[in-house]
Amino acid sequence: MTWRRTMSDVPIRSLTVSDFRRIEGTREFPLDAPVILIHGPNGTGKTSLLSALELALTGEIRSMERHSDRYRAHLPFLGQSYATVRVDIAQHLQGGTPGVPLTVSGSRLEGAPALNHAASKFYAERCYLDQSSLGRLLDLYQAREGSEQTALEKFVNELLGLEKLDALLSGLSDASDFRLLKKLAAGVDEADREAKAAAADLKEKTGLRTDVRAEAASARQATRDVLIELDLGPAVGDTDIELMERVRRATKEDTTADEFAVAERVHQELVALGGRIAASVERPTTQRIEETRAALASAIAAKDDWERTDRSGIDAWEREAQAVGVDLRVGPSTAVQHATHLVVKQLEAGAEVEVRAEAVGAELGAGRAELEALQKRLSDAHENSSALVEGLTALRSVVEASNICPICDRDITEIRRHSLRAHVDAKLDELTSHGQQLVKLRADRDELAAKVSRLEVEHTQLTGQSMSAEQRQVLQQRHSTLLQLASAAAGIEAAKSNGAELTQSVRGLQQTLRELEAAGSEDTYIRRELDKYAVLLNVTVESTSVSFQSVCNDLLKTAKARVSQLADKANHYQDAIGAAASLAAVIEREQAVVQSVAEAAERKKQWDDRITEAKRRQGIAREVREAVTKTRTEIVHRVFTESLNEVWKTVFTRLAPNEGFIPRFGVPSATKKTFDINLETTHRNGEAGGPPQMMLSAGNLNTAALSLFLALHLAVQPVVPCLVFDDPVQAMDEVHVAQFAGLIRLLSKQNGRQVIIAVHERELFDYLALELSPAYAGDELITIELGERADDEDQGINRHSWVPDVAIAG
Known part of the structure; x- marks a missing residue:
C-alpha cells in the first residue's frame, strides 16, 4: 500500500534518517499530519527515530548528554563510520540551510540544526518528553547545578515575564552601596576619586598656606629687627610695602662699602709701615757705608783691568768661532767640540x-x-x-x-x-x-x-x-x-x-750702597707717615717722645676697630637687603598659594557637587528598585495563584480524575532574585499535603510529571506548536490512558498542536489510532510501524484521512 504526502500548516513535515542508532540504511518518514503515531516492539528504533528528530531539529540529544558528553560517537549504526539526519520544517522556524542534513562522525557534528536558537530551546524544554526523563521529570525540573537556576525556575521566570523586572533589579542591586555604584555608573568612580584627590589637595595647600604665612611673619619681623639695628626707626606699624621701601632707601643712601674700603686700605698700609719700622731698628752706620764704597771701588778697578786684558782676546776668539759656524749659545769648549764633530762627519x-x-x-x-x-x-x-x-x-x-x-x-x-x-x-x-x-x-x-x-x-x-x-x-x-x-x-x-763674577760683584756692592744711603732718611719718612695716619684716624700722638713702634701699634688698634665697626654695619645692610628680598619672595609665594587654595576649593566644590548629584540619583534608583520589588511580588502571587497552578490542576485532574491529592507549586518568596520553587500537594478538601513524591502513587507521579510538562507547554505562547512523547503512558491504567487520549485529541483538534507519540504496546497503539483518527475534512493521522512492517511495500507507514460515514450520511 502506498502513502501520499500532503503539506499543511504543521511545523514538522518529514524526517530522513541514514544509519542512525537502530535504524539501518536510509529511511524517510512523513510527519506532515496533525497526529503521528509510531509503534514498534522494544529495540526496533522508536526512541532512535525520536532522537534523530531531536538531533536534526536542535543539534543535540539532551537525555543522552546528561549521561555522557561523548554520546555522539555511539550514534552511527553499528559498523558505520557516520550517520545523517535531515528534517523538513515550516519556513518561519528555519534556522539552518533548508535541505542540508546533519552528519555525525565520531565526536564531530557537521551542519546546522533545522530550528533557530529560540525554537530549538523551546522544543527541547517544552515540546519533547523522552522516555527516560518521564519517570524522573519532577527531579530533573528541580535539579540545580551550583548557582544555576533549575529548569523549573527558568520555565516559571519565562512564564511570569519577569526578565525585564529582574534585569532592572539586577541592574539596580548595586545602587544600595555607593562603593558598588561607583563601578556601575559611568563617571561616579572618577568623580569620587577626583573629589577625594581635590580634598587632599585642598588640605595640603591649606597647610602650605599656613606655613607660608608663618614664614612671611618671620621674614617681616627679621626686616623690622635689622632696621632697628641700623637706627632707621622702630617701624612697628609699617606695612610690608613700607618696610621694603625703608630698606630700599637705606641701601640706596648707604656709603658703608666705600668707608670700609678706605679703612681696610689704611689698616693694610699701617701693617706695612709697622714692618718698615721693625726693619729700621738695625740702622746702618757711616763706617759701614764707607767700607761698602771702598769695596765697590776695588771691584770696579778689577773689572776695568779685566776689560783691558781679557775682553779683546775673548771677542777675537768668538769672532773667529762664529766665522767657522760655532754656536756660542753654549760654553766655548762644548760649542767647538760639537762644530768639530759635524765637520769630521761631513769629510x-x-x-x-x-x-x-x-x-x-x-x-x-x-x-x-x-x-x-x-x-x-x-x-x-x-x-x-x-x-x-x-x-x-x-x-x-x-x-x-x-x-x-x-x-x-x-x-x-x-x-x-x-x-x-x-x-x-x-x-x-x-x-x-x-x-x-x-x-x-x-x-x-x-x-x-x-x-x-x-x-x-x-x-x-x-x-x-x-x-x-x-x-x-x-x-x-x-x-x-x-x-x-x-x-x-x-x-x-x-x-x-x-x-x-767681577760684574756680579760690582752690581751687588752698588745695590748695597744705594740701600745703605737710602736708610739714612727712613726716620723722617716714618714720622711723616705716622702723622698722616693719625690725622686720618682722628687720633692725637706724640711721635717725638714715644717710639715709632708704640705709635704704630696704637694706630693699628684704632684702624682695626674702625674696620670691624664698618664690617658689622655693612653686614647689617646686607642682612636688611636679604630680609627685604625674603619678605618680597614670601609675599609673592603667599599670593600664589592663596590663589591655589581658592582654585583647589573651587575644584573640590565641583567634584563634591557631582558626588551629591550621584547620591541623589542613587536615592532615585533605590526608590525604583523598591517599586520594582513590590510590582514583582504582586505578579508572582497573581501568576502562581491564578494561572500556573490552575493550568496544572486542570491538566492533572483531567488525566487522574480519581486522585485526591493534587500537585501544585508552592508560592516562592518574591523578594529573591531567583526562585527557589518547591512542589507540594493539596487535597481536594483544601488540606495541605506533602511533596508529590510522598503523596502520589507511581502511576499518578508519572501523571503529575506529564501534566506538569503539558501545563508548562500550554502556559506560554508556543514557539513550536508541537508535542512529542516517547511512551508517555507508563504505569497508567485504562482510565488514565483514556483521559490521555482525550487530552491529546483536545490539544490536536482545538489547540492546534502537532502531536507525535511513540508506544511499544500494540493494543495501546490500536486504541490511540482509533481515538485520534481524523474527525473532519482535512484532518489526517499518520501511523508508522517499525520492526517487521518496515519490510512491507508501504514500509509500515499509513496516512489516514477523514472519510464520511456512509451510514450516518444516508
Missing part, C-alpha cells in the same frame, strides 16, 4: 761617496764590456743558425732514397752507419737544441742589461753626491781652524767666568 761622508762611486764605475765598465760581448755572440749565433737551418731544410726536400751527398758526391754510408736523410734530420735536431741555447743567451743578455741600467742610475746619483775639491778643501780648512779654537777654548771659558 767622512764625502770620502765614502767617492769610494762607492769608484767601485760602481768599475763594476759598470765591466758590465758594459760583458754585455757587448754577449750581444755579439748572440748576433753571430742567430745569423749562422738561421742560414744553416734553411739550407738543411732545402737539402732534405731533394734527398730521397739515395745516400749520395749532393755537395761532395760521396756515399754517406762509407763514413756513417745511417742514411743521408737520417743524418740531415740529426743535424736539424742538433740545431733545434742550439736554438734553446739562443733563448738562454737572450735571457742572460736581458738580465745583464737590467743590471747595467741600475748601475748607471746609481753611478749618476753617487757622482751628483760627490764632494768637489773646493768643498773638501773648505771643510779641511774649517777643521783645522776648529782644532786651533779648541786648544784655546778652556782659557777663554775661564776668562769669561772671571768677568761674570
Whole structure:
C-alpha cells in the first residue's frame, strides 16, 4: 500500500534518517499530519527515530548528554563510520540551510540544526518528553547545578515575564552601596576619586598656606629687627610695602662699602709701615757705608783691568768661532767640540761617496764590456743558425732514397752507419737544441742589461753626491781652524767666568750702597707717615717722645676697630637687603598659594557637587528598585495563584480524575532574585499535603510529571506548536490512558498542536489510532510501524484521512 504526502500548516513535515542508532540504511518518514503515531516492539528504533528528530531539529540529544558528553560517537549504526539526519520544517522556524542534513562522525557534528536558537530551546524544554526523563521529570525540573537556576525556575521566570523586572533589579542591586555604584555608573568612580584627590589637595595647600604665612611673619619681623639695628626707626606699624621701601632707601643712601674700603686700605698700609719700622731698628752706620764704597771701588778697578786684558782676546776668539759656524749659545769648549764633530762627519761622508762611486764605475765598465760581448755572440749565433737551418731544410726536400751527398758526391754510408736523410734530420735536431741555447743567451743578455741600467742610475746619483775639491778643501780648512779654537777654548771659558763674577760683584756692592744711603732718611719718612695716619684716624700722638713702634701699634688698634665697626654695619645692610628680598619672595609665594587654595576649593566644590548629584540619583534608583520589588511580588502571587497552578490542576485532574491529592507549586518568596520553587500537594478538601513524591502513587507521579510538562507547554505562547512523547503512558491504567487520549485529541483538534507519540504496546497503539483518527475534512493521522512492517511495500507507514460515514450520511 502506498502513502501520499500532503503539506499543511504543521511545523514538522518529514524526517530522513541514514544509519542512525537502530535504524539501518536510509529511511524517510512523513510527519506532515496533525497526529503521528509510531509503534514498534522494544529495540526496533522508536526512541532512535525520536532522537534523530531531536538531533536534526536542535543539534543535540539532551537525555543522552546528561549521561555522557561523548554520546555522539555511539550514534552511527553499528559498523558505520557516520550517520545523517535531515528534517523538513515550516519556513518561519528555519534556522539552518533548508535541505542540508546533519552528519555525525565520531565526536564531530557537521551542519546546522533545522530550528533557530529560540525554537530549538523551546522544543527541547517544552515540546519533547523522552522516555527516560518521564519517570524522573519532577527531579530533573528541580535539579540545580551550583548557582544555576533549575529548569523549573527558568520555565516559571519565562512564564511570569519577569526578565525585564529582574534585569532592572539586577541592574539596580548595586545602587544600595555607593562603593558598588561607583563601578556601575559611568563617571561616579572618577568623580569620587577626583573629589577625594581635590580634598587632599585642598588640605595640603591649606597647610602650605599656613606655613607660608608663618614664614612671611618671620621674614617681616627679621626686616623690622635689622632696621632697628641700623637706627632707621622702630617701624612697628609699617606695612610690608613700607618696610621694603625703608630698606630700599637705606641701601640706596648707604656709603658703608666705600668707608670700609678706605679703612681696610689704611689698616693694610699701617701693617706695612709697622714692618718698615721693625726693619729700621738695625740702622746702618757711616763706617759701614764707607767700607761698602771702598769695596765697590776695588771691584770696579778689577773689572776695568779685566776689560783691558781679557775682553779683546775673548771677542777675537768668538769672532773667529762664529766665522767657522760655532754656536756660542753654549760654553766655548762644548760649542767647538760639537762644530768639530759635524765637520769630521761631513769629510767622512764625502770620502765614502767617492769610494762607492769608484767601485760602481768599475763594476759598470765591466758590465758594459760583458754585455757587448754577449750581444755579439748572440748576433753571430742567430745569423749562422738561421742560414744553416734553411739550407738543411732545402737539402732534405731533394734527398730521397739515395745516400749520395749532393755537395761532395760521396756515399754517406762509407763514413756513417745511417742514411743521408737520417743524418740531415740529426743535424736539424742538433740545431733545434742550439736554438734553446739562443733563448738562454737572450735571457742572460736581458738580465745583464737590467743590471747595467741600475748601475748607471746609481753611478749618476753617487757622482751628483760627490764632494768637489773646493768643498773638501773648505771643510779641511774649517777643521783645522776648529782644532786651533779648541786648544784655546778652556782659557777663554775661564776668562769669561772671571768677568761674570767681577760684574756680579760690582752690581751687588752698588745695590748695597744705594740701600745703605737710602736708610739714612727712613726716620723722617716714618714720622711723616705716622702723622698722616693719625690725622686720618682722628687720633692725637706724640711721635717725638714715644717710639715709632708704640705709635704704630696704637694706630693699628684704632684702624682695626674702625674696620670691624664698618664690617658689622655693612653686614647689617646686607642682612636688611636679604630680609627685604625674603619678605618680597614670601609675599609673592603667599599670593600664589592663596590663589591655589581658592582654585583647589573651587575644584573640590565641583567634584563634591557631582558626588551629591550621584547620591541623589542613587536615592532615585533605590526608590525604583523598591517599586520594582513590590510590582514583582504582586505578579508572582497573581501568576502562581491564578494561572500556573490552575493550568496544572486542570491538566492533572483531567488525566487522574480519581486522585485526591493534587500537585501544585508552592508560592516562592518574591523578594529573591531567583526562585527557589518547591512542589507540594493539596487535597481536594483544601488540606495541605506533602511533596508529590510522598503523596502520589507511581502511576499518578508519572501523571503529575506529564501534566506538569503539558501545563508548562500550554502556559506560554508556543514557539513550536508541537508535542512529542516517547511512551508517555507508563504505569497508567485504562482510565488514565483514556483521559490521555482525550487530552491529546483536545490539544490536536482545538489547540492546534502537532502531536507525535511513540508506544511499544500494540493494543495501546490500536486504541490511540482509533481515538485520534481524523474527525473532519482535512484532518489526517499518520501511523508508522517499525520492526517487521518496515519490510512491507508501504514500509509500515499509513496516512489516514477523514472519510464520511456512509451510514450516518444516508
